[in-house]
Amino acid sequence: MTPQQARLECRNGLVAPTAGMAAGFTQCNMISLPKDWAWDFLLYAQRNPKPCPVLDVTEAGRFDTALASGADLRTDLPLYRIWRDGKLAEEVSDATDAWAEHPDLVTFLIGCSFTFETPLLEAGIEIRHITQGCNVPMYSTNRACRPAGRLQGPMVVSMRPIPADRVADAVTITGRYPGVHGAPVHIGDPASLGITDLARPDFGDPVEIRDGEVPVFWACGVTPQAAVMASRVPFAITHAPGHMFVTDIPDSRWHV
Amino acid sequence: MTPQQARLECRNGLVAPTAGMAAGFTQCNMISLPKDWAWDFLLYAQRNPKPCPVLDVTEAGRFDTALASGADLRTDLPLYRIWRDGKLAEEVSDATDAWAEHPDLVTFLIGCSFTFETPLLEAGIEIRHITQGCNVPMYSTNRACRPAGRLQGPMVVSMRPIPADRVADAVTITGRYPGVHGAPVHIGDPASLGITDLARPDFGDPVEIRDGEVPVFWACGVTPQAAVMASRVPFAITHAPGHMFVTDIPDSRWHV
Numbered sequence: 001m002t003p004q005q006a007r008l009e010c011r012n013g014l015v016a017p018t019a020g021m022a023a024g025f026t027q028c029n030m031i032s033l034p035k036d037w038a039w040d041f042l043l044y045a046q047r048n049p050k051p052c053p054v055l056d057v058t059e060a061g062r063f064d065t066a067l068a069s070g071a072d073l074r075t076d077l078p079l080y081r082i083w084r085d086g087k088l089a090e091e092v093s094d095a096t097d098a099w100a101e102h103p104d105l106v107t108f109l110i111g112c113s114f115t116f117e118t119p120l121l122e123a124g125i126e127i128r129h130i131t132q133g134c135n136v137p138m139y140s141t142n143r144a145c146r147p148a149g150r151l152q153g154p155m156v157v158s159m160r161p162i163p164a165d166r167v168a169d170a171v172t173i174t175g176r177y178p179g180v181h182g183a184p185v186h187i188g189d190p191a192s193l194g195i196t197d198l199a200r201p202d203f204g205d206p207v208e209i210r211d212g213e214v215p216v217f218w219a220c221g222v223t224p225q226a227a228v229m230a231s232r233v234p235f236a237i238t239h240a241p242g243h244m245f246v247t248d249i250p251d252s253r254w255h256v
Numbered sequence: 257m258t259p260q261q262a263r264l265e266c267r268n269g270l271v272a273p274t275a276g277m278a279a280g281f282t283q284c285n286m287i288s289l290p291k292d293w294a295w296d297f298l299l300y301a302q303r304n305p306k307p308c309p310v311l312d313v314t315e316a317g318r319f320d321t322a323l324a325s326g327a328d329l330r331t332d333l334p335l336y337r338i339w340r341d342g343k344l345a346e347e348v349s350d351a352t353d354a355w356a357e358h359p360d361l362v363t364f365l366i367g368c369s370f371t372f373e374t375p376l377l378e379a380g381i382e383i384r385h386i387t388q389g390c391n392v393p394m395y396s397t398n399r400a401c402r403p404a405g406r407l408q409g410p411m412v413v414s415m416r417p418i419p420a421d422r423v424a425d426a427v428t429i430t431g432r433y434p435g436v437h438g439a440p441v442h443i444g445d446p447a448s449l450g451i452t453d454l455a456r457p458d459f460g461d462p463v464e465i466r467d468g469e470v471p472v473f474w475a476c477g478v479t480p481q482a483a484v485m486a487s488r489v490p491f492a493i494t495h496a497p498g499h500m501f502v503t504d505i506p507d508s509r510w511h512v
Contacts, residue, residue: 042302046298
């Protein structure tokens with residue numbers, strides 16, 4: 001499936017996690033905010049680049065992006081979340097009506113760790129949530145992001161179980177992709193991140209952790225949604241966790 | 257010399273290029289703009305991360321930074337430039353008076369290629385402008401940055417002559433520092449960047465290029481000053497090229 005085909009499928013109603021879809025092309029987290037909140041958010045992202053690496057920002061009121069030719073950000077993601085006063089109001093597969101409520105939305109596209117899953121797979125490192133055909137597990141942590149203006153909140157992480165003898169390889173490989181979360185922020189010991197039960201993620205689905213595997217945690221682009229909740233942002237549209245925007249940009253763009 | 261000592265020397269009147277000063281600690285480009293211009297600038301930086309990697313942003317009207325304990329951004333750089341309506345109005349070693357003209361200045365600290373000069377030297381690659389005891393040569397190019405709001409302008413590059421058999425090493429080493437300009441943007445052939453005479457840089461000093469050496473060009477944090485000129489920004493305070501802000505952050509922070 002090409003990125004264009006993936007976006008068209010979503011526009012035509014496909015609702016599914018996008019892990020593994022159009023492999024080799026960059027997927028993005030999305031958050032749209034009224035222009036009045038755009039400065040606070042861009043500053044929040046600058047101050048928290050591991051969870052919030054910004055890959056593109058639209059002009060206010062626009063829904064096109066330099067990352068994907070012909071895309072419409074209102075319809076081309078498989079599933080959206082509409083937030084009101086910091087609370088999840090609804091999930092929709094087409095955000096056109098919600099978008100129309102605010103004529104000056106500024107949309108931020110944020111790097112996603114799915115980007116480095118292809119090189120991990122190529123190195124023979126299994127990605128459990130792809131094997132299981134489910135969404136990646138994500139957890140809120142006890143690590144506060146550095147605040148900016150009215151925005152504050154915890155860092156959210158994604159977790160992949162990695163065999164102990166491949167953890168160093170996973171660090172080395174993902175560390176070469178700083179634009180899409182880069183190296184893990186934490187390896188092993190979920191309790192010290194404030195995670196009490198790996199089987200009950202805050203977002204996404206639980207995955208099996210086998211003997212000899214270590215839970216490895218990467219900063220996650222759902223962190224802005226945690227900030228929306230913690231900061232009671234009046235209005236926001238985001239992707240639903242794991243249901244990303246598929247761009248035309250090859251993953252190799254972010255390799256250093 | 258520690259970073260604290262370097263800043264204190266500047267505060268007490270030292271005026272000198274900072275290359276090689278407090279080696280191993282991150283130096284920054286600086287630009288202060290009235291708050292009304294802050295969004296345009298942060299977006300310009302996001303859209304042009306090679307020349308404008310933002311390492312910190314102050315609160316409006318503040319002159320402290322998370323990068324350097326006890327620093328005062330109005331006095332702790334060796335030399336400042338004051339810009340009015342896109343023109344260089346004056347150079348001063350103390351910007352306190354200029355700062356007082358606008359109570360809401362937002363200051364951006366931007367990564368500097370001096371950060372990767374230490375690992376280059378450690379790899380046995382000579383840095384000619386350090387050897388010659390002068391400022392690094394910098395050039396405006398024919399490469400336009402991606403505009404943002406009212407801001408547009410060319411990319412500025414710094415140049416280091418590198419022996420042909422070490423160019424690949426220089427790419428590999430600097431590429432691991434994406435937060436401070438990263439890998440070169442251009443190697444050899446200055447004419448195709450629109451540079452007609454390497455002996456006449458637009459900023460800084462010319463350096464000798466020996467037989468067997470290739471001019472290697474890195475994106476440069478003077479790029480915001482080129483945008484100030486090209487966009488006729490009403491008011492700005494910047495560092496003078498080569499006269500950077502010395503932080504407490506070890507260069508290794510930016511290594512991936």
